[in-house]
Amino acid sequence: MKKLMSCILIISIVIMAACGSGKGNKEERTVRINCHDVYAATTLLVMKEYKILEKYLPENVKVEWVELATGPDIRDAMVSGNLDIADLSLMTFIMGYENKLPLKLVSYMGATPIKVYSNSESINSVSDIGTNDKIAITNKTTTLHAAFLGLCEDKLGDAMIYDNNLSAVPAADALASISNSDDYKAAIFSFPNCSKAEELDNVKLLEDMSDVIEKYSVGAASVSSSEFYDNNKDIIEAYKKAQDDVLNYIEENTDEVSVFLAERFGVSAELVKEVIETMPPSKFVNNYDLQAKLLYDNGILTSEPTKFIELENYDEIPME
Template identity: 25%
Template sequence: MPRLDTRPWSRQAAAFVTAIGLLGSSLAAHAEGQLRIAEQFGIVYLLLNVAQDQKLIEKRAKAAGVDAKVEWVKLSGGPAVNDALLSGNIEIAGAGVGPLLTLWDRTKGKQNVKGVASLGNFPYYLVSNNPNVKTIADFTDKDRIALPAVGVSVQSRVLQLASAKLWGDKEFAKLDKISVALPHPDAAAAIIKGGTEITGHFGNPPFQEQELAGNPNAHIVLNSYEVLGGPASATVLYATEKFRNENPKTYQAFIDGLNDAAQFVTANPDKAADIYIRVSNAKIDRDLLLKIIKSPEVQFKTTPQNTFQLAEFMHRVGAIKNKPASVKDYFFDDAQNAAGN
């Protein structure tokens, strides 16, 4: 059985992180050089891991005459990330396209939250250890599907889109009732071990690959690329308009550092794998990790791709009130987003 990428996680820990953030935000207002970044679990955050390890953001900021202090906050689920951003505990949020669209819609005309960049294209798999489940139509009330946040996370939104395509828009939330919120490491452990109420997990790399390798009954039920019609940016970064406008040097240093990280990973996959293991304290087979990083289905780039179909769907079913005309509505007008879709 492969070593599972598990790290300690608890509600107490989450509360502690939030409390620390609240304290920090009460002591200091936004200022050039202050940058608190929220990330979650998985290889989809590799660009942030590399930027942290190589201090790429700090280097870019220094070149611009800014002494940057970068802090990294680990959270689980879009709602927790969105709450942290709106409460001023972080400047950059890392989560799925679903949470971005939700917050863009709710803050339009107010905080005006928009996307900053993509973290790359990754296929997300809905994996089940129930041999009777071949498609999403085979799930029953006895099954439970784990994902980061029910009805909000990008995994949940993709599952809703797949449900709408199968049963019609009126039934888009059909599988929400058997979905449960669970951090990826815990959900992966449940799928590999078996014997729990969790029989499905809509995850991300490397957890989905660990499940497939660790349980002979584990198999792919749904691939996000198939639902979205091709490679897509599932995980993105976003911020408030206020932070972007009032901290132009810090904001640009972050983007430049992120692009540097994308170039680093593409040119040095082996070094990037070691960085992921070191920064994330991940217990994972290195060969499996390298296989994921080098997969032709995975692309490390900052330009968002194939996000608009999900945005259109969310508006169509009433998940967001504002109808975006294009990706430019919910991503900032920056160079890395110019060719986004």
């Protein structure tokens, strides 16, 4: 009799555990996604505005949009478990990954036009910048920084030649400074701030870094915390499907999307449309290893970087 009761008890526990497991799968979940007003995050801006992700998410999942602006803040929020998917510069991801941070690359997101300007009559190219001339940049480990490293590597043979010249300055302050003072002899801007710089009478273009951006795959990527990625594969797949939908929507409705983005960026829709046509959002990373090598060769990475093909989830990353 005791054996029979024991068997019944064990079976009951197994059944209850199974029922509990099934119930757990139906519990409400939230995916927290970072999105802020930069052109490289166009995919997320459109995804949020038109509620495209919601079409693909399981019924028990809701979206919470977060607006963190700097790479370090975004990275730290992901590592601490307060953010699940975010737009990070590929440079920030590579550095974080090589420093053993629990991050996974979901997909590429896109690049943005980046240009170098000067307000000095004596500076007509990047090579004219002096040893003590300050260069305004929003921050290091950004797409702007990665592009400038590639430019200096290819044009001057030394990616770090102006490393000590770079000064972290908010873009709005940098625009005001090069317009009204000579505190900074040069400044690096991405779209739409590069367009605003071109409206200034005393500011001239030194370098358009579009070729460098393409060569080194300089841009933003969709990144997830490793824990979220591994435990929520259905949400990650939903995100990828939504990204495909967004890219198709932008291609088929460029005028509409241009108007929407123009309102966010404070520039004309015609200008946004031109950028979309010349540098459209993309989900493919083409030259990951080349950018990683650039960082390693110039001491930004202290150990030889992991090859793209050796990333843990390589087979799940969209590739052409």
